[in-house]
Amino acid sequence: MFQPCEICGADDWSVTYEGLIRAGGFGQQQAGGIVGRCGGCGVERLDEACSVDSAAYESEAYRAAMGQGLSVEEFFAHADPTQLQNLTALWPYSLRGKVVADIGCGAGSFLDHIAGIAGRIIAVEPTPLYHDSLSGRGYTVYPYAADAAKAEPASADAAVTFQVIEHVPDPVAFLKDIAALLKPGAPLLIATPNRADILMSLLPEEFPSFYYRRVHRWYFDATSLRRAVERAGFQVQEERFLHGFGMANMLAWLRDRKPAGHARLPGIDRAADAQWKAYLEASGQADTLYLLAKNSG
Incomplete structure (x- = not known):
């Protein structure tokens, strides 16, 4: 069912989940997930038979299935609200x-937020749909x-990759390609969904069918992400946890067994949300795991 681990080489796998997995947005599910x-x-991975083929990321169908739209403007509507969190992590x-x-920049939402500050920007994105707009x-x-590393090796002063490593066939090979693009000692900031998200423990029967999804091969906690990064030749500098949703989303999950996104509830103000997020981030139970590493090459 599982081949030797691409991260550590071990051939010792135990099944932690079997059942429905997400096949798109909320409510789109498929059976047979393992x-x-x-x-x-300690990394978790989805059985390859359940995973999206890596070539799918070059297609418009993938973006449509993920609810990100097929236009640059639709991508921005989806991605722009997340950039403050990414900048905070940086x-x-x-x-x-x-x-x-x-x-894995998509249509370049993060890049637009740093344009005019960065000296030059390298946009790496497999979806041809966005290339004309990016260039x-x-x-x-x-x-x-x-491709970037081959064209201009050791040229980048810094790199980021947000919500990408969980998709790739081989995380270590993916990180080594980034290392080849970076100058020695240059930083890399990685973001990925946090497997220790509090909803995984609060709703162990309901939340996994939302958390595990067909487009994500890999599910990291801080320890397994650190192992992958170090195996690729980086030195870990810092781990951070940031949470994107307020208390109302958690309460909706507990009450309705479905997400509320950024909807607000009466009586829960921004101060309450801030305290809730601070607790999750301090305890490592936030929805997003960030890791800052330095290229050793």
Whole structure:
């Protein structure tokens, strides 16, 4: 069912989940999902037979299935609200005057937020749908990090990759391609869904069928992500947890067994949300795991 782990090489897997997995937005599900946990590094992965083929990420059908739309404007509507959190994770590192690469940048929402500050921007995105728009905004475009590294090795002063590593066939190979693009000592900021999300423990029967999804091969906690990053030749500098949703979303899950997104509830103000998020982030139970690493090459 599972081949030796691409991260640590162990061939010791235990099944941690069997059942429905998400096949798109909320309510779109498919049966037969199988998730295993590696006994060597602790990473979880979806059985390959259930996973989306990696070539799908180059297609418009993938973006449509994920509810991200087929236009640049629709992508921005989906991605722009997340960029403040990404910039918060990057703080206090400055990108001013730097050559910055965004690996899996989509239509370039994060890049637009740093344009005018960064010296030059490398946009790495497999979906051809966005390439004309990215290049039209002055970004240097490549489909994959390996292509960028081949064209201009060791050229980037910094790189980011947000919500991408969980999709790739081989996380270590993916990270090594990024390392080849980065200058020695340059930082890489990674974001991925946090497997220790509090809803996984609050709703162990209901939430996994939403959390596990066909387009995500890999499910990381802090330990397994650290192992992958170190195996690729990076030195881990810092782990951070950031939470994107307020208390109302958690309460909706507990009451209705479905997400409420950013909807608000009477009596729960921004101060309550801030305290809730601070608790989750301090305890490592937030929805997003960030890791900052330094290229050792």
